[in-house]
Amino acid sequence: MEILVVGAGFAGSCAALLLREELGAKVTLIEQCAVPGGMLRTLYTEEGLPYEYGPRVVSVFRGTKDILPFLRRFLDLQERQIYQGTRLRPEFPVIPFPVDAESLRKLPCGEAIERELAEIRRRGSAPGERDLRDYLESSVGPTLTELAFEGFNRKFWGRRLEQMPAAWGKLRRLERIAAVGQYRLPSEAPHYYPTGGFNPLFDKMLEGFDVRYGVTVERVDRSAGRVEVVTNAGKFSADLVITTAPIDALLGCRYGPLEWRGYRVEVEVIDEGRHGCLGAAPDGIPFSWLYTPWPETVVCRTTDFGVIHHGARAADRDGPTVLLREIVDDTVSMYPVWWEDAKFYRYLADASTIPGVIPLGRLGLYKYTTTDSTYSMVRRLIDSLERYLAGEAAERYDILRNVRGDWGN
Ligand SMILES: Cc1cc2nc3c(=O)[nH]c(=O)nc-3n(C[C@H](O)[C@H](O)[C@H](O)COP(=O)(O)OP(=O)(O)OC[C@H]3O[C@@H](n4cnc5c(N)ncnc54)[C@H](O)[C@@H]3O)c2cc1C
Known part of the structure; x- marks a missing residue:
């Protein structure tokens, strides 16, 4: 079976790899950018200092712990103590968050x-x-x-x-207030940062795959039992297309575009000194990032990548660090909004009527995901693929709903 995967982000790359390894499929990927990774890329400042626009660490939130052995096939994961802080008003001291x-x-x-x-x-x-x-x-x-x-x-x-x-x-669970802070950000497993950043992940996962970079998919059609993918670089066809591109655009935005919330970022390199620049929790560990919820600032969160990359207690933390400020920008597709629920499910129902076209990933399934929940999503798809291919539209719709999961991460 010839399979085309649209998007070489984490969802697309995982899907391609598992399809090849577990089903022996021949997979080609189409990626609009010049490099793979999507949101999950390590970027560099002019000075050559690394920072991340999307995921800062790998964690197990609501996905599965299987993400850790999977990633360890490709990356050396280093444990990190992640502490969040908040300044509830500009004149207030920094305190832990939650x-x-x-x-x-x-x-x-x-x-x-x-x-x-x-x-x-x-x-x-x-x-x-x-x-x-x-x-x-x-x-x-x-x-x-x-x-x-x-x-x-x-x-x-x-x-x-x-x-x-x-x-x-x-x-x-916004109502939770502990008597005394746990400080370290809880997740089912510790948080990890990969040695050398996230980019080697994609070099290794995509080894041996035919990836067409700089190709943007505009829409999908069905013709003579195959799926046709129309791109800026001509048409591709396959037996099955798994697409991590936005579902609304793929279906011609027939019900209008789906709304998103997101951040644009501002990056600054500063001389941090030894102890982080965002303050520290009562046990002395510096905060990795800080929330500023008051309405008079456009900045929602500031991240100190020195703490994440070198670890909170690393002796070599003298020197510059990258500070990244997140500023609300609704043109950036990061967080889907619950009030678009009905519209999204209309798109999903329409996608289910096209045999051989499977939307996936955060853009394809309009879902806030993390790397662990993305991996779980791909796993659910692979495990139900046979049923999906044999099923009618109604069954395909149910399977896609299950692959997506609910509104939690
Ligand atoms: C600000 C932010 C912080 C995050 N922090 C964390 C964190 O700390 N820990 C964690 O685990 N997760 C975190 N995440 C989530 C993580 O980034 C995602 O779960 C994961 O990267 C989603 O992968 P994806 O492949 O579904 O989407 P994407 O990474 O968006 O990949 C989609 C790919 O498809 C390509 N594409 C899109 N449209 C087309 C088209 N029409 N034609 C061709 N190619 C196309 C894109 O260029 C992209 O490469 C964060 C996300 C954001 C946005």
């Missing part, structure tokens, strides 16, 4: 927050379900809701809290 009761107490409005949390505990009722404001105010109190969520929500999602569903808070 916030904990002990750190909140030290803030200028710490007493008000503590009083509200005590009152919520005394009432003992479940969080309100009317909307996100109700959910948050009834579980963390109005002061913390305003400081940590109100400004950020307006800045990033362009919505007030009462325009968001309570389910959003539940999904992300």
